[in-house]
Amino acid sequence: MADAIQAVVFDAYGTLFDVHSVIRRCEERFPGKGTALSQLWRTKQLEYTWLRSLMGRYADFGSVTRGGLRFACRTLGITLSEAIEDALMDEYLRLAPYPEVRAALEALAGRKLAILSNGSPAMLEPLVANAGLARLFDSVLSVDGLRVFKPHPSVYQFGVDRLGVNKQQVAFISSNFWDVCGATSFGFRTYWINRSGAQQDELGFAPAAILTRLDELPAALAA
């Protein structure tokens, strides 16, 4: 299968970029509530992307992320000032890539490399630039122009269209199992990065392979 893969497309949040620094920052601001806050925030952020997509009421990922933060704080009885809200939102622009990301991307040179993310351009561009990864990607693709979020098939089709390859030539990499399922359903060859030992969701699809770190990817693609 190895030589069939012309492009490697990555999810961003949780796959290339470690969102744990957001948890740490939540804990600094609201001691004892950081984990609960960041978990509920992330849950609502995702729920809102799915619900808004189904309702046909797209709002960009920044708005959705901010809405999830506000809901989570209200539910947990946390008073959120405008300054702290802005500070927590800014964390999303400075997430650290996982330690193995740079070497893994460099080992994949020769193939087209891209990010395909729910993030808006206003969130993705500073994120990739701040991490010093911009020159390693051929494309950083946002759903924003489509006004619908993953796992709608039009998102994965957009990746195909922009990269100028067939869907059978794409390896898609995500730590989010539901994103893996959406991409598999669409027709990508998928690799699930399961860093936390999570269970597979019951959505009727499975990845081609399960990896625990991105530096296992070059060997997996060659297998």
Add this chain to the structure above:
Amino acid sequence: MADAIQAVVFDAYGTLFDVHSVIRRCEERFPGKGTALSQLWRTKQLEYTWLRSLMGRYADFGSVTRGGLRFACRTLGITLSEAIEDALMDEYLRLAPYPEVRAALEALAGRKLAILSNGSPAMLEPLVANAGLARLFDSVLSVDGLRVFKPHPSVYQFGVDRLGVNKQQVAFISSNFWDVCGATSFGFRTYWINRSGAQQDELGFAPAAILTRLDELPAALAA
């Protein structure tokens, strides 16, 4: 506004029918884990409806509910036999209506009354019959023929089409805030039944009124 409302359309699970008996049954089967199991089960049940709708991979609510149960058990380290799985699934056919439901429905007589639910006909028909409520409803409508779940607007449109009314003449009642938002976005006049003191999600819509019990509805509709 009162005389504009020709039809009152209810969500089923959590709105008319109390899903707490499922929690109790989970606790009987798996002592100490009942609450965690039923919460994760419900979370995944909903997630799967949204994700499958977005992916264009509909499976009926029974399959989705069963999938959520299996995932929740695996994640919590619970061994689920086929017999216990079937017994827990059967609970969904025998949920008790909230105590005030019958009187509230009887007080609304004269308007068209309907259920509009994610449940499949195979789940809804025994549920309504077992509760002795069948004669109180003009229609029990399932998304199943549409092969997409709430809050996709086609679901609410289906209600309008089947009831033969304009959307402006429909009062829609749900305890699920995201369902209220979907229905409001579509154009229904909505009433949120907030029994648990939950916060409103940040989805850009709000109900016409918030009630804590269904027997407040006749007065609210007349207001």
